[in-house]
Amino acid sequence: MIITNIETVPGKTIVKHLGMVQGNTVRAKHVGKDILAGFKNVFGGELKSYTDLLTESREEATQRMEAQASAIGANAVINVRYSTSSVAAGAAELFVYGTAVVVEDANSGS
Amino acid sequence: MENLIGFVTLLILGYVFGRLAERRHFRSIIKREQQYAGTLTFSAKTPPADMEVANARLVSGNVVVSVDYFKQVLAGLRALLGGRVSAYETLVERARREAILRMKEQARQLDAEIIFNVKLETASISKGEQQQVGSVEVFAYGTALVPQKATAASPSLGQPMAVRS
Numbered sequence: 001m002i003i004t005n006i007e008t009v010p011g012k013t014i015v016k017h018l019g020m021v022q023g024n025t026v027r028a029k030h031v032g033k034d035i036l037a038g039f040k041n042v043f044g045g046e047l048k049s050y051t052d053l054l055t056e057s058r059e060e061a062t063q064r065m066e067a068q069a070s071a072i073g074a075n076a077v078i079n080v081r082y083s084t085s086s087v088a089a090g091a092a093e094l095f096v097y098g099t100a101v102v103v104e105d106a107n108s109g110s
Numbered sequence: 111m112e113n114l115i116g117f118v119t120l121l122i123l124g125y126v127f128g129r130l131a132e133r134r135h136f137r138s139i140i141k142r143e144q145q146y147a148g149t150l151t152f153s154a155k156t157p158p159a160d161m162e163v164a165n166a167r168l169v170s171g172n173v174v175v176s177v178d179y180f181k182q183v184l185a186g187l188r189a190l191l192g193g194r195v196s197a198y199e200t201l202v203e204r205a206r207r208e209a210i211l212r213m214k215e216q217a218r219q220l221d222a223e224i225i226f227n228v229k230l231e232t233a234s235i236s237k238g239e240q241q242q243v244g245s246v247e248v249f250a251y252g253t254a255l256v257p258q259k260a261t262a263a264s265p266s267l268g269q270p271m272a273v274r275s
Contacts, residue, residue: 003168004253006156006227010163037176037245042120044128044178045135046208047245051174054233054247058170080168082251084233092233 001066002076002103009076012103018074022097023064026087027057057094058082065096074100120179128178132200139207146214151225151252162258167220170251171212175205177244202246206230209250222254 002009029037033049040047061082069077080098087093157163177185181197188195209230217225231249 002166004166005168005229005251006166006253008156010157010161010166010255040176041182041244042124042127042179043131044124044176044181045131047174047176050245050247051172054172054174054249058172058249081229082170082231082249084231084247084249 001070001074003062003066003080003098004076004078005080005098007079009078009101009103011106012076013106014076014078014101015104016102018069018072018100018102020097021065021068021072021074021077021100022095023061023066023068024093024095025057025061025064026091026093027053028091029053054092054094057092058096061094061096065098069098069100072100074102076101076103121183122180124179124181124183128180131178132204135204135208139204139211142211143207146211146218149214149217149223149225151210151214151228153228155227157224157226157255161255163255164258165220165222165256167222167254167256168251169213169216169220169222169225169254170249171209171214171216172247172249173205173208173212174245174247175201175208177201177246182244202232202248205232205246205248206250209248213250213252217254220254220256222256224255224257225252226255228252 002012004010008014030049030053033053037047037050065077065080077098077100080096083095083097085093085095177198181201184197185195188197210228213225213228217223229251231251233247233249
């Protein structure tokens with residue numbers, strides 16, 4: 001699965017558009033980690049546990065989008081956008097969407 | 111009285127450690143920015159038509175940075191008068207530059223030299239909470255393009271061909 005956030009897949013030609021695909025996940029924080037984060041709030045600095053949490057969540061959302069795309073027969077997703085929103089206190093929604101397409105090698109036709 | 115002592119202790123701890131952490135972070139950012147200077151980032155949407163691309167991949171980088179207690183108090187005081195909150199400006203700048211660097215790091219691993227359509231997103235995971243942690247998340251993502259010459263040995267791309275968008 002090729003994923004890009006531009007309107008094309010460089011080096012390939014789009015032969016078919018299959019419509020929008022999306023994936024999301026809502027994650028809550030770990031209480032223990034949150035206490036640590038509160039501690040970090042005194043000293044400042046990177047909150048590694050949050051960074052990892054968000055990376056993981058985005059990966060999961062992306063995987064769900066990929067699953068949806070491959071279910072309808074796509075081999076690439078273009079114009080991908082990420083968005084984050086907080087649904088409830090202490091929980092965040094990671095949302096990713098894009099256009100599922102079928103691509104072919106640009107020089108296979110010639 | 112105890113409250114006051116606690117407050118002052120937190121203030122001092124925040125000031126000392128926050129300052130040290132920030133200075134260290136900025137030093138490391140500047141160093142790595144020089145190291146990754148060869149990886150170019152663009153906010154333009156489409157690559158030039160005559161660019162020969164062998165591979166395109168989405169790359170991303172994110173970071174959550176927390177503010178220290180001293181800055182939090184400083185920003186609270188600033189909120190009374192209004193104006194520039196320079197304490198937070200450096201925080202967000204640090205986060206942004208770090209996120210971009212992490213994205214470049216990923217691109218470097220793929221042998222990509224150019225990242226197109228870079229988007230920066232700022233989010234908060236603890237928004238709306240009572241006792242919210244003063245932190246900011248910056249997420250950077252873009253499409254890394256691997257130029258053809260880097261994978262010249264690749265048999266599937268025998269003859270060079272311009273990318274048409």
